[in-house]
Amino acid sequence: GAVVSQHPSWVICKSGTSVKIECRSLDFQATTMFWYRQFPKQSLMLMATSNEGSKATYEQGVEKDKFLINHASLTLSTLTVTSAHPEDSSFYICSARKGLAGAYEQYFGPGTRLTVT
Amino acid sequence: EDKVVQSPLSLVVHEGDTVTLNCSYEVTNFRSLLWYKQEKKAPTFLFMLTSSGIEKKSGRLSSILDKKELFSILNITATQTGDSAIYLCASFTNAGKSTFGDGTTLTVKP
Numbered sequence: 179g180a181v182v183s184q185h186p187s188w189v190i191c192k193s194g195t196s197v198k199i200e201c202r203s204l205d206f207q208a209t210t211m212f213w214y215r216q217f218p219k220q221s222l223m224l225m226a227t228s229n230e231g232s233k234a235t236y237e238q239g240v241e242k243d244k245f246l247i248n249h250a251s252l253t254l255s256t257l258t259v260t261s262a263h264p265e266d267s268s269f270y271i272c273s274a275r276k277g278l279a280g281a282y283e284q285y286f287g288p289g290t291r292l293t294v295t
Numbered sequence: 296e297d298k299v300v301q302s303p304l305s306l307v308v309h310e311g312d313t314v315t316l317n318c319s320y321e322v323t324n325f326r327s328l329l330w331y332k333q334e335k336k337a338p339t340f341l342f343m344l345t346s347s348g349i350e351k352k353s354g355r356l357s358s359i360l361d362k363k364e365l366f367s368i369l370n371i372t373a374t375q376t377g378d379s380a381i382y383l384c385a386s387f388t389n390a391g392k393s394t395f396g397d398g399t400t401l402t403v404k405p
Binding site: 210212214220221222223224227271273275284285286287288289 | 329331336337338339340383385391392393394395396397398
């Protein structure tokens with residue numbers, strides 16, 4: 179199997195606070211994990227790619243100081259939204275790639291819905 | 296900039312109909328094209344296509360890639376209400392970078 183979990187599944191926070199979202203590959207080791215953002219009725223937008231033990235690669239337009247990504251182990255990556263604002267409210271989805279480059283099948287987590295009030 | 300375009304954006308059919316969803320791409324260092332089905336939560340994997348002209352099949356769903364014309368189609372035969380979802384295609388480069396299309400929202404009416 180290839181199961182990816184995310185925690186929490188939904189979170190409401192106040193403006194100015196920080197929120198951490200965890201992404202775990204439960205039954206495989208993920209050398210690479212991806213973080214996506216999805217607005218209502220829109221497609222997935224890749225935010226960053228993280229490889230275990232190294233710094234994440236952010237897509238153009240994504241603020242690395244605002245969206246902190248840590249890929250501390252082969253089964254865990256975290257996304258911290260710092261000083262969240264209402265415009266950060268979105269559906270955040272992680273995915274994990276099983277195996278090395280060449281295995282492009284990605285397994286998605288169930289997503290985290292963030293609402294910033 | 297890599298681009299993936301899906302059509303139509305939305306489609307409404309009746310149970311039993313056959314549908315064809317389209318995905319065209321302009322991608323540098325293209326490696327694979329993947330199809331996903333997204334219902335209420337995160338996408339679930341359907342197919343990965345790397346070679347041209349080889350049909351992949353899973354039950355009532357099938358897909359094929361044309362690397363010369365830079366497109367892929369996803370066919371669903373004998374549609375059921377449970378097929379209602381957003382269908383996403385995504386291109387992957389040799390470096391593993393993904394670009395998603397905007398999706399096709401399929402609604403299957405009883």
